[in-house]
Amino acid sequence: MRKKGSRKPTGKFRALRLILLIGFLLTMALIFLVSTLGNQKFGPLHELLLEAAGPVQNLFARGSNAIRSLKQNYVDLLSVKQDNKRLSEELQECRNLSYKNREALATNTRLRKLLDFKETADLPMVAARIIGKDPSVWFKNVIIDRGARDGVARGMAVVNGDGVVGQVFAVSPNYAKVLLMVAPSSAMDVLLQKSRVRGILKGTGGLTCRLDYIQKTVKIKEGDQVVTAGYGGIFPTGLPIGVVSRVVRNRRGMFLEIEVKPAVDFTTLEDLLVIEQELVIPEKNVDGQADRP
Amino acid sequence: MFVIVFFLVGLFLIIAQTTVFMINPVWDGAPDLYFVLVAYLAYRHDILRSLIILFSLSMLFDVLSGLVLGMYPALFILGFFFLKLMSDRLPVRESYYQVPMIGVGFLLVHWLVYVCMSFAVPSLLVPWSWPKMFIRAGLVIFFAFPLFRFFEYINRRLQGNFTGFSKGRLRSGNRYRE
Numbered sequence: 001m002r003k004k005g006s007r008k009p010t011g012k013f014r015a016l017r018l019i020l021l022i023g024f025l026l027t028m029a030l031i032f033l034v035s036t037l038g039n040q041k042f043g044p045l046h047e048l049l050l051e052a053a054g055p056v057q058n059l060f061a062r063g064s065n066a067i068r069s070l071k072q073n074y075v076d077l078l079s080v081k082q083d084n085k086r087l088s089e090e091l092q093e094c095r096n097l098s099y100k101n102r103e104a105l106a107t108n109t110r111l112r113k114l115l116d117f118k119e120t121a122d123l124p125m126v127a128a129r130i131i132g133k134d135p136s137v138w139f140k141n142v143i144i145d146r147g148a149r150d151g152v153a154r155g156m157a158v159v160n161g162d163g164v165v166g167q168v169f170a171v172s173p174n175y176a177k178v179l180l181m182v183a184p185s186s187a188m189d190v191l192l193q194k195s196r197v198r199g200i201l202k203g204t205g206g207l208t209c210r211l212d213y214i215q216k217t218v219k220i221k222e223g224d225q226v227v228t229a230g231y232g233g234i235f236p237t238g239l240p241i242g243v244v245s246r247v248v249r250n251r252r253g254m255f256l257e258i259e260v261k262p263a264v265d266f267t268t269l270e271d272l273l274v275i276e277q278e279l280v281i282p283e284k285n286v287d288g289q290a291d292r293p
Numbered sequence: 294m295f296v297i298v299f300f301l302v303g304l305f306l307i308i309a310q311t312t313v314f315m316i317n318p319v320w321d322g323a324p325d326l327y328f329v330l331v332a333y334l335a336y337r338h339d340i341l342r343s344l345i346i347l348f349s350l351s352m353l354f355d356v357l358s359g360l361v362l363g364m365y366p367a368l369f370i371l372g373f374f375f376l377k378l379m380s381d382r383l384p385v386r387e388s389y390y391q392v393p394m395i396g397v398g399f400l401l402v403h404w405l406v407y408v409c410m411s412f413a414v415p416s417l418l419v420p421w422s423w424p425k426m427f428i429r430a431g432l433v434i435f436f437a438f439p440l441f442r443f444f445e446y447i448n449r450r451l452q453g454n455f456t457g458f459s460k461g462r463l464r465s466g467n468r469y470r471e
Contacts, residue, residue: 179360267318
């Protein structure tokens with residue numbers, strides 16, 4: 001074991017170290033001066049230093065990026081719930097808006113059709129909306145949001161942009177009940193538009209009607225248009241009723257069996273027009289039939 | 294209070310039936326919710342109060358639906374007495390057995406009223422259709438159980454018993470007639 005005193009540098013060695021240190025500093029100063037004041041050339045020494053520092057820098061940069069990324073991910077994760085909620089709300093808003101737009105477009109189309117019809121028909125009309133529907137399976141009628149105060153009276157014709165819908169059969173000051181054309185109790189005078197032959201259109205309770213009293217001698221085919229005859233003054237002449245969808249020629253009997261598909265789509269019925277014509281309807285005849293349209 | 298509250302409940306059912314459940318004016322699949330109320334009153338309550346509620350509701354329904362005035366009072370009252378009679382005569386007072394009876398009562402009462410009306414006003418009616426009526430009866434049965442629980446809940450609230458849905462059905466230890 002060596003003694004402690006033997007490890008102490010000698011004066012000679014200390015001087016050598018000092019000289020080396022000064023030499024090193026002078027060399028560095030020289031290099032600095034040469035590189036700064038010289039031709040600014042990126043020499044081999046610079047390259048060596050760069051090569052030596054590069055990997056360390058790279059390592060630190062990667063580490064730093066990884067830490068920053070980790071931190072960012074964590075922060076993002078914290079905010080993702082809020083973002084999710086916000087985006088869900090935005091999506092819901094967009095969906096609602098889209099639904100409203102579609103609905104507005106459909107309403108616009110429907111009302112434009114009604115307006116066109118109102119303008120071309122040139123008759124006094126009042127617009128109405130269906131607010132209630134008859135839930136029974138035996139009758140077909142609807143309740144509209146217009147009544148006597150709006151000029152609606154019993155017997156008035158009800159139409160929409162496609163054609164005839166039915167007829168008003170009960171009125172209160174603000175509301176009215178409309179018997180649909182497809183109801184079995186509904187009957188109206190109609191014409192085959194092409195041949196001008198007159199018949200009676202009756203409801204069947206389904207989505208089609210039956211055209212009665214057309215003689216077998218009449219030339220009629222599927223697709224023929226049926227319009228209102230205008231007799232009785234309830235419906236103006238020429239309002240579209242529907243098209244002939246089936247013609248059956250029975251061996252027996254004088255008349256054809258004709259099925260008519262209404263021009264109005266009763267499954268999408270919403271907005272209506274009541275034709276405000278002056279009507280004279282007897283309150284009640286002997287068998288009470290006049291009370292019903 | 295009972296009469297007023299159940300009248301309002303019936304009114305709500307009728308309004309729902311003529312608006313929400315009627316998808317379009319020619320829709321045949323709307324459930325006859327009023328008949329569930331008729332059945333509930335017939336099974337669980339006394340005649341006088343039930344008839345006051347049913348008469349007023351049927352008059353209202355007559356205005357909102359149909360062409361023949363008096364048809365719904367007939368349906369309500371016939372349905373009520375038929376179900377009352379059956380609930381009194383049935384050996385079992387268990388709602389699992391009473392619910393299908395509502396469907397049977399619905400079909401029978403509607404058929405009877407239809408037959409009577411087809412003599413009186415034949416031209417006004419849509420032809421009778423068994424498939425449609427079976428579907429309607431099925432819907433009545435389908436809605437009967439939840440609506441019974443709802444009515445029972447309201448009834449308990451009216452009586453000041455706030456136990457809610459937990460005792461939805463009136464049950465005693467004895468499932469047979471006491």
